[in-house]
Structures are given as structure tokens and as C-alpha cells.
Amino acid sequence: MIRQLGLVFTVLALTFVGACASPPESPYMVPPLAGTDTTRGPAPAYRDAITVGSVTGGKDTTILHMPYTSNADLRAALVQTLIRANLGRAENGRFRLDVVLQRLDQPFIAFDTTVTATIAYKLTDVATGAVVFDKVLTTPATAKLIEMGVGSERLRLANVRAVSANLQRLVDDLYELPDKNLSTSLPLSQDLVSR
Structure with missing residues (x-):
């Protein structure tokens, strides 16, 4: 009898752990870049020139076990967005x-769940150490009860949308950066001259 109860508790525990595991959310955080003129794109100095450095502040869940955004998901979404x-x-x-x-x-509890993402970005010229962009962006997003009946999944959806909106704002702001003179921090290689 005790052995059977132990087996039942083990199965329930494994079922609970399996239910808690969720697939990566990063693909859903990548914004569609709607309204962004990607054909015009960024100034030449920033085109295909940004590498993601440190990504911190994320976590899988809060202390109340509410879904959050992990550093790995945020990094993956950011890399794909920039590319x-x-x-x-x-x-x-x-x-x-x-x-x-x-x-x-x-x-904590809401039928229509609104999450606001606040993300700080710092863009540094690697050669000179000069900071060329340093900004905190705040973006809200909502997931409605009609879209997702389960509260934790509705919160997860709102998280994803809030981060996606933030990445969209980042792209828009980076597109507004003025061009930089390449000769100020990099020697002109033949490759750069040919461009």
C-alpha cells in the first residue's frame, strides 16, 4: 500500500514537472517589423554591424511561479530581430x-491581462568604447480572456507581446541613429573602401 502511494506521488510529480516545462518563447517575441521600412534600413555604419553582448535580468518564473521571460529567450529573440x-x-x-x-x-489576477516590459539597451562602439545609444524602453501589451482562458497562459502571452513590442521600438530607434564616420574608429580596409 505504501509502495503504491509512493508510485502515485511519483507519477503525479513527474506529470506536474512535465506540465510546467514549456517550449522556447523566443520565436514569438520576434516582432513582425510591421511599419518598419526594412528596405531603407539603418544607416550604413549600423547595417549588419551589431552583435548582442550581455543579456541580464530575465528569469523563468517569479517567486510566485508566474511565467516571466528568461535571458536565453530574450537573447534569441533579440538576435533574430536584429538580423x-x-x-x-x-x-x-x-x-x-x-x-x-x-x-x-x-x-496578479486579471481577466484581460496587461504586462508592461521595461528593457534597458546600451550600444557601444567596440573599437573606441563610445556609447552611441543608451535608452530604456517601456512597452505594454495585453492578452484578452477570449484569446486564452487559462490565466498563466494568458500572462505568458502578454509577456511575449510586451517584449516583442519593446524589440520593435528598439529597431525603430536604431533606424533613427545618424551615420557614423567609419574612419573615426576603424582603419579603412580594402573591404570597407570597396563598399
Whole structure:
């Protein structure tokens, strides 16, 4: 009898752990870049020139076990967003983008769930150490009860949307950066001259 109860508790525990595991959310955080003129793109100095540096502040869940955004998901979404926007490269970019997820303001209980993402971005010229962009962006997003009946999944959806909106704002702001003179921090290689 005790052995059977132990087996039941083990199965229930494994079922609970399996239910808590969720697939990566990063693909859903990548904004569609709607309204962004990716054909115009960024100034030449920033085109395919930004590599993601440190990404901090994320976590899988809050202390109340509410879904949050992990550093890994945020990093993956950020890398894909920059590449799609013609801003990013996997490594050795002229610029390094460091990111801090400062907070996700989440309601404890809500039918229509609104989450506000606050993310700090710092873009540094690797060669000179000059900071060329340093900004905190705040974006809200809502998931409605009609879209997702389960509260935790509705909160997860609102998290994803809030981060996606934040990444969209980041791209829009980076597209507004004025061009930089390449000769101020990098020697003109034949490759650069040919461009």
C-alpha cells in the first residue's frame, strides 16, 4: 500500500514537472517589423554591424511561479530581430548591444491581462568604447480572456507581446541613429573602401 502511494506521488510529480516545462518563447517575441521600412534600413555604419553582448535580468518564473521571460529567450529573440532588421550579425560586430530586462510589470489576477516590459539597451562602439545609444524602453501589451482562458497562459502571452513590442521600438530607434564616420574608429580596409 505504501509502495503504491509512493508510485502515485511519483507519477503525479513527474506529470506536474512535465506540465510546467514549456517550449522556447523566443520565436514569438520576434516582432513582425510591421511599419518598419526594412528596405531603407539603418544607416550604413549600423547595417549588419551589431552583435548582442550581455543579456541580464530575465528569469523563468517569479517567486510566485508566474511565467516571466528568461535571458536565453530574450537573447534569441533579440538576435533574430536584429538580423531580420539588417542590423545584426552573429559575432564580431562593430557595435555591442548590452541588454537588461529591468522589469515585467504583471498583474496578479486579471481577466484581460496587461504586462508592461521595461528593457534597458546600451550600444557601444567596440573599437573606441563610445556609447552611441543608451535608452530604456517601456512597452505594454495585453492578452484578452477570449484569446486564452487559462490565466498563466494568458500572462505568458502578454509577456511575449510586451517584449516583442519593446524589440520593435528598439529597431525603430536604431533606424533613427545618424551615420557614423567609419574612419573615426576603424582603419579603412580594402573591404570597407570597396563598399
